[in-house]
Amino acid sequence: MKQLKDSKDNLIFSLDIGTRTIIGIVGQYTRNEKFIILDYCIKEHDKRNMYDGQIHDIDGVTKIVVSIKEELEERLGTRLKRVSIAAAGRSLKTCKAKVDKEIDSTSEINKNMIEILELEAIQKAQQMITTSEKQSGLKYYNIGYSVINYYLDDNLMNKLEGHRGDKIGVNLLATFLPHMVIESLYSVIAKAGLEVDNIALEPIAAINVAIKEELRLLNLALIDIGAGTSDIAITKEGKIVAYAMISKAGDEITEAISKEYLLDFNSGERLKIGLSSQNEHKFMDVVGVEHRLSTKEIVKSIYETIIEISDDIAKKIIEYNEKPPSAVFIIGGSSQMPGLKECIAEKLGLPKERVSIRDTSFIENIEGINKDINGPDIVTPIGIAIEGVTKRNNDFLQVEFNGREIRIFNTRDIKISDILVLTGFNPRDLISKSGESFIYYLNGEKREIVGKEGKHAEIYVNSQKGDLNTPVKDNDKITIIKATKGGKRIPHLNDCVPIRRIISFNNNKVNLIKEIRLNGVKVEDNPILVERDNIEVLEIRTVADLLEYMGEDVSVSDIFVNGNEVIEESLLLKENDKVTVNYKRNIRLMINGKEKIIEYNKEDFVFVDIFDHINFDLTKAKGNLKLKLNGKDVEYLAPLKNDDVIELYWTE
Known part of the structure; x- marks a missing residue:
């Protein structure tokens, strides 16, 4: 064996680890952004090491990877140390999730509230994925999402920020990848004596070379029809908006052929592959019967399976795109099955020319492609290689x-x-x-x-x-x-009720709160309360309460609050109200032997007030003035009441 040189830094080694085959490509990326394929190696699995793009037998896959690596090293005369790989798009899971959240209607909706709402929706989608995939035991994590709709009080909205309402909602599409897929790929690469230079997603690697970025403004679908599954990527408005997958692809066609003509799986697979390149086929079934059939006859015999696959693909595209796309590109080893692209066009309601098989001739800035590696099955491996150089160490x-x-x-x-x-x-x-x-x-x-x-x-x-x-x-x-979380507020008594509520009554200050009891005990200070304390407040609430408390017996028409005449004694009093009483009272007195009824307008009528109501001259003294009330000497300010007997006279 020749002596191998250390790996050149500008060599790009990539592996497409598929269900049926593993494809290795070694190339160089030039300064003028051209990718030159120097060598390649394609090997089929010798047994079912993989199912639906997922590695099941790590040692079995490792053996083939080592074989490809050593064969390329031998031919190139250099050692390969680092490799670019891809996680299968069929491993992706997408899930729609809707979340509603009650909000404070007095607060304006801000960016942070929307971000948290979206985060809850993603986690809800992740929980839905985890629940639906519980039996698989896989752990999924989010690699992207796109918002489908926002809602404000159950009404569709384009934007939420700046609005107000009682409830906001979001409906979004989240994409998840199982952690095990990455770990199994890394395990194979490590066991093969390699290091991962870059890891991409297969549908992203494929779409980056199959559909140029400037074309992604169009609503396009890319379908990678492999052995185990058909992977779908959808572009719109300049970005990849959705991934999807159906668990039907080339293996279903192989099984249909095998059942129809009594063939083992490998013989059925060889016959299927030949349908895209030969018109006549000669083969022998398991009981020794020889068959000579045309491609048209074989396709017709299993066309029901082609219809089923096409129908499922079309339904999945419409589910995620909500309508047929403008055009569809098909890649992958099984994309060349006669009648398949025409059937997909029919199911999507598209003209036949709008559904086309994408091979390597559409890939720009690439050299070194020969007739053995120019089909639609090589698009994804080349995409993985180019992703490896353009996004190296960015996985x-x-x-x-x-x-x-x-x-x-x-x-x-x-x-x-x-x-x-x-x-x-x-x-x-x-x-x-x-x-x-x-x-x-x-x-x-x-x-x-x-x-x-x-x-x-x-x-x-x-x-x-x-x-x-x-x-x-x-x-x-x-x-x-x-x-x-905030703490509990421990209030004082006056945080719950005021201890004083002062009004003015005939220019005197009166506290409307007569008494406060705390747990049945009268209090006059401002204690700190204890949880579930019982406060009783006895207070003057109305004009009638005030008059009763003050002991006044007056007509409601004689009462004024803040200068306004009171109509009803049930009028509620407020702090700082000013209450006045317009007294109109009569008192009946016997003055110097004559009965006199006096009307007055004040709260109390005292002895000296009678001089305002009788003809008695005090300006000229005629001796000593004698004042008697009910036969007794009296002071000027003595209060009077009805039927009091008063005597007024001068003495020498």
Whole structure:
């Protein structure tokens, strides 16, 4: 064996590890952005090492990878150390999820609220995927999502930010990849003595070479029809908007042929492959009967299977695209099955020319393709190789999240929100919560004081403050301090009821609160309350209460509140009200032997007031003035009442 030289830095080694075959390509990427294929190697599995794109026998796949590696090394005279690989698109799972969330209608909807809503929807989709795939035992994580619709109070909205409402909602399409797929690929590569240079997703690698970026403004579908499954990628408005998969492909056609003509699986596979290149076929079945049939006859005999596959593909495309696309491109080893592309066109309601098989002739800036590697089955392997050079060392991000090492598949711009989905971080831990309410009872009615507002979550990337949209780079250190719950407010008595409510009554200050009892005991200070304390407040509430409390017996028409005449004694009093009484009273007196009825307008009528109502001259003294009330000497300010007897006279 020749002595191998160390691997050249500009060599690109890629592997497409498929269900039926493994394809290895070695090439160079030139300065003028051309990819030159130097050599290739294609080997079939000698047994069922893989099912539907998933590695089941790691050692069996490793054996073939080692064989391809050594054969290419021998022919190129160099050692291959690093390789680009791809995770099968058939491993992807997509899920639609809708989430509704009650919000405070007084607050304007902001960007952060929308991001948290979307994060909850992604986690709901992840839970749905985990539940539906429970028997498989696979762990899935999100690699992307697109919003289908927003909702505000159950009404469709294009944007939520800036609006107000009671409820917001989002319906989105999330895409997930099982972690086991990546780990099994890495295990094979490590056992083969190689290192992963780059890892891509097969549908992304394929679409990047099959459909140029400028064409993605169109609504196009790419179908990779392999052995185990048919993988679908859909473009629209300049981006890949959806991935899908059906579990029917070339193997179903092989099985239909095998059953129809009594062939073992491998013989049926060889006959199927020959249908795309030969018109006549001669073969012998398992009981020794020889058959001579045309391609047209064989296709007709198993056309029902072709219809089933085409129908499932069309339904899946419409499910994710919501309508037929503008055009469809087909790649993969089974795409060349006669009648298949025409049947897909019919099921989608497209003209036949709108569904075409994409081979390597459409790939730009590539050299070294010969007749053995120019078919639609080579598109994805070439795409993996080109992805390897254009996105080298960009396959995974290694970050530290709250002290834990996390590896995330780098299929797009990664943000903090993606890390939270991967780690299962609860989005509700980003929103602060109010503390428990303080419960008390006021006059038998349950009352509560809302707890203190908690602190919102803090997000840091490399010690710098960030948010859910902060981009994440390799080796970033991410720390999230969870939102906190506020404490309970412990009130004083006057936080629940005022201790004083002062009004003016005839220029005198009166406290409307007559008495406060705390748990049945009268209090006059301002104590700290205890949970579920019972407060009783006895207060003057109405004008009638005030008059009763003050002992006044007057007509309601004589009462004024803040200068306004009172119509009903049930009028409620407020703090700082000014109440006045317009007294209109009569008193009946016997003055110097004569009965006199006097009308007065004041609260009390005293002895000296009678001089305003009788003809008695006090300006000229005629001796000593004698004042008697009911036969006794009296002072000027003595209060009078009905039927009092008064004597007024001068003495020498």
